[in-house]
Amino acid sequence: MDLLGEAVTVLSERGVLGRLAELIQQVYRRTADRHEPDLGDDAMSFGTTVWRNLVNLGAAAFQDLPCVETRIEDNSLAILSAGYVLRLYSLQGGLDSNVQSIRWEGSEARLGGAVENSQAEQLALDDDGQFGPAFVGVVPRKRHLRVAHAGDIATGEAVAYIGLPRDNRDGGSPWFDVRLWFGEPTRTSAASSESSAEGEIPRQRHDELPIPELEMQLRLRRGATRTGTIVSS
Numbered sequence: 394m395d396l397l398g399e400a401v402t403v404l405s406e407r408g409v410l411g412r413l414a415e416l417i418q419q420v421y422r423r424t425a426d427r428h429e430p431d432l433g434d435d436a437m438s439f440g441t442t443v444w445r446n447l448v449n450l451g452a453a454a455f456q457d458l459p460c461v462e463t464r465i466e467d468n469s470l471a472i473l474s475a476g477y478v479l480r481l482y483s484l485q486g487g488l489d490s491n492v493q494s495i496r497w498e499g500s501e502a503r504l505g506g507a508v509e510n511s512q513a514e515q516l517a518l519d520d521d522g523q524f525g526p527a528f529v530g531v532v533p534r535k536r537h538l539r540v541a542h543a544g545d546i547a548t549g550e551a552v553a554y555i556g557l558p559r560d561n562r563d564g565g566s567p568w569f570d571v572r573l574w575f576g577e578p579t580r581t582s583a584a585s586s587e588s589s590a591e592g593e594i595p596r597q598r599h600d601e602l603p604i605p606e607l608e609m610q611l612r613l614r615r616g617a618t619r620t621g622t623i624v625s626s
Contacts, residue, residue: 396535397557397570403475404538408458410555413472413479414575416454417542418551420446425549439546444469444483451481466502476533478506484543489579492541492554495567506537507558510569535569543578552576 394402404410424442428434451470455461461474472479480503484490497507535557542553556571 395570396533397538397555397572400477400533400535400538400557401555404477404479407461407474409455409461409472409474409479410574412454412458413451413540414553416451417447417540417553418575420450421544421551422549425544425546428546436546440483440485443544447481467500469500469502471502477536477538479538479540480506482539482541484541487543488545488550488552488577490541490543490552492556492571493566493568495541495561497558497560497567498562503539503558504560506539507560507567510535510537510557511560540574541571550576552578 401410420443424439424446427442428439448465448468448470451472452463452465455463455472458474461472464471464473470481482495482503484492484495497504537558538555539558540553540555542551544551553574553576554571555574557569559565559567559569561567
């Protein structure tokens with residue numbers, strides 16, 4: 394069995410992929426239902442809501458599964474089980490997204506996994522206790538996986554790919570292997586065509602934006618003695 398097929402089999406048997414697919418589809422449907430362009434919603438707010446919902450809900454969605462851990466790194470969700478580290482990537486462009494048009498360097502955590510997968514030798518864990526029971530006794534080859542997902546802003550229909558990320562900072566495909574996981578993309582060749590990404594310029598990604606920490610202070614209105622207005626500094 395190929396490396397990606399083996400990873401998919403193991404994570405499916407442990408309940409990880411079924412739970413994750415359900416979560417992604419639910420989040421896209423709910424976000425589309427709540428999307429209100431007349432109230433100022435746009436593609437950026439849609440993508441940001443999906444991203445934050447997947448992070449916040451995903452952090453708790455796997456707590457009842459044995460030997461599965463979740464953590465949040467670089468404002469994104471990581472799922473750890475059976476020696477694998479699975480992270481999410483939000484594709485831009487809805488159901489027409491090109492899974493080959495990806496840059497990993499926007500996130501240190503995502504780039505690190507692609508770089509490790511690209512090493513000739515499997516890297517050792519930095520710390521024996523780094524990942525707890527999720528990594529007991531096994532560190533698979535090319536242990537980093539990515540789920541690249543997108544959805545239709547009007548219908549909430551979702552599409553997702555799963556693959557082994559590759560360090561492509563010097564060119565080439567961002568994947569060692571990738572396949573359609575679920576959904577019906579309108580770009581039928583996106584998972585297999587490396588050349589389809591040529592010439593495409595990656596756009597600003599909502600899931601790479603920092604979450605600002607606003608400092609708040611109390612200011613009194615001119616002439617006011619007892620009441621004030623809280624504004625951001």
